Amino acid sequence: MKTFKLGNQHIPAIGFGTWKLTSIVCTDSVKMALDIGYRHIDTADIYGNHKEVGIALKNSGLKREDLFLTSKVWYTNLKREKVIDCAKRNLDELQTNYMNLYLIHWPNRNIDIRETVEALEELKRENLIMDWGVSNFNEHHIKDCVDFGFKPINNQVEFHPSFYQRDLKQFADDNNILLTAYSPLGQGYDLNLPEIIELSSKYGKSAAQIILNWISSKNIVVIPKATIYEPIKENFESLNFTIEQEDLNKIDDIKINKRLLEPDFSDFNY
Numbered sequence: 391m392k393t394f395k396l397g398n399q400h401i402p403a404i405g406f407g408t409w410k411l412t413s414i415v416c417t418d419s420v421k422m423a424l425d426i427g428y429r430h431i432d433t434a435d436i437y438g439n440h441k442e443v444g445i446a447l448k449n450s451g452l453k454r455e456d457l458f459l460t461s462k463v464w465y466t467n468l469k470r471e472k473v474i475d476c477a478k479r480n481l482d483e484l485q486t487n488y489m490n491l492y493l494i495h496w497p498n499r500n501i502d503i504r505e506t507v508e509a510l511e512e513l514k515r516e517n518l519i520m521d522w523g524v525s526n527f528n529e530h531h532i533k534d535c536v537d538f539g540f541k542p543i544n545n546q547v548e549f550h551p552s553f554y555q556r557d558l559k560q561f562a563d564d565n566n567i568l569l570t571a572y573s574p575l576g577q578g579y580d581l582n583l584p585e586i587i588e589l590s591s592k593y594g595k596s597a598a599q600i601i602l603n604w605i606s607s608k609n610i611v612v613i614p615k616a617t618i619y620e621p622i623k624e625n626f627e628s629l630n631f632t633i634e635q636e637d638l639n640k641i642d643d644i645k646i647n648k649r650l651l652e653p654d655f656s657d658f659n660y
C-alpha cells in the first residue's frame with residue numbers, strides 16, 4: 391500500500407472519509423472500506439460518528455497497529471481543557487487508546503494558538519495522540535504557529551481539480567508539511583469536468599480514479615468518502631496506475647477555482 395512519511399509514522403496515501411456518514415450506514419460503510427483494504431479512516435468530533443466508526447474498527451478484527459486513525463477537534467473547543475477533554479472523550483467513543491493524528495479542525499483566532507498547541511503536545515507526551523496537525527489553515531495561520539516555535543506536520547485542506555490550491559501546496563512543500571486533500575472529488579461535482587471525462591475514457595478508469603490518481607501524483611493524501619461498495623472499492627483502486635505527465639498537466643490547467651466549503655467562521659481571507 392502506498393504511504394507517505396508523517397513524522398515518525400507512515401500514513402496510507404488513501405484514507406476513507408466519513409463526513410455525513412451516521413448510524414448503521416456509517417458502521418457498514420467503514421467496515422466495507424476496511425474489508426476492501428483501507429487502513430486509514432478520517433473522522434472528526436463534529437461528524438458525530440465516532441461510536442459508529444469505533445464499532446466498525448472493532449468488528450473488522452484488525453489489529454490497532456495496522457490502522458491509521460485521524461480525528462479533529464472543533465474550532466470552538468481549542469482552549470486547553472476542552473482540547474484535552476475532547477480528545478479523551480473521542481478515544482472512548484472510538485474504543486481506542488490513541489489516535490494517530492489529531493487535527494485542529496478550523497483555525498480560531500479568538501483563542502491563542504499557543505494554548506491549543508501546548509494541549510496537543512501534552513496529549514502527545516501522554517501517547518494519547520501520535521501526532522497533531524491542522525485543517526483549513528492558510529499560510530498566515532501556519533505562520534502563527536511557526537512564530538511560536540511549532541510547525542504542524544499535516545494540513546488537511548480542500549483540494550480537487552476545480553480547486554487546485556497551487557500556492558498552498560508550494561508553501562507546504564517549502565515547509566515540509568504533508569497535505570491531505572479533503573473533498574477530493576469536489577463532493578462529486580468534479581466527476582463531470584470534460585477534462586476528467588476525456589482522461590477517464592483514454593485510460594479506461596473511472597472519473598473518480600483519474601482525480602484521486604492526479605492528486606496522489608502530487609504526494610498529497612486523499613480521503614474520498616463513499617457510501618456503497620462499488621465506489622468505495624473503485625476509489626481504493628485508484629492509485630495503482632500511472633497517468634502520463636502531459637495528461638496530469640491537463641488537469642493542472644483546468645481554469646476553475648471554486649471553493650466549496652467556506653462557512654461563516656472561516657478565516658481564509660484574513
Ligand SMILES: NC(=O)c1ccc[n+]([C@@H]2O[C@H](COP(=O)([O-])OP(=O)(O)OC[C@H]3O[C@@H](n4cnc5c(N)ncnc54)[C@H](OP(=O)(O)O)[C@@H]3O)[C@@H](O)[C@H]2O)c1
Pocket residue numbers: 406407408409410432433495525526546547571572573574575576577578581596598599613614615616617618620621622624625651
Ligand atoms: N477537514 C475538513 O474541514 C473537511 C471538510 C470536508 C471533508 N472532509 C473529509 O474529507 C472527506 C471527503 O470529502 P467529502 O465527503 O466532502 O467529498 P468527496 O469525497 O469529494 O465526495 C463525496 C461524494 O462523492 C460521491 N462518490 C464517492 N466516490 C465516488 C465514485 N467513485 N463515483 C461516483 N461518486 C462517488 C459520494 O457518494 P455517496 O453519496 O454515495 O457517498 C459523495 O456524494 C470527508 O468525508 C471528510 O472525512 C474534511
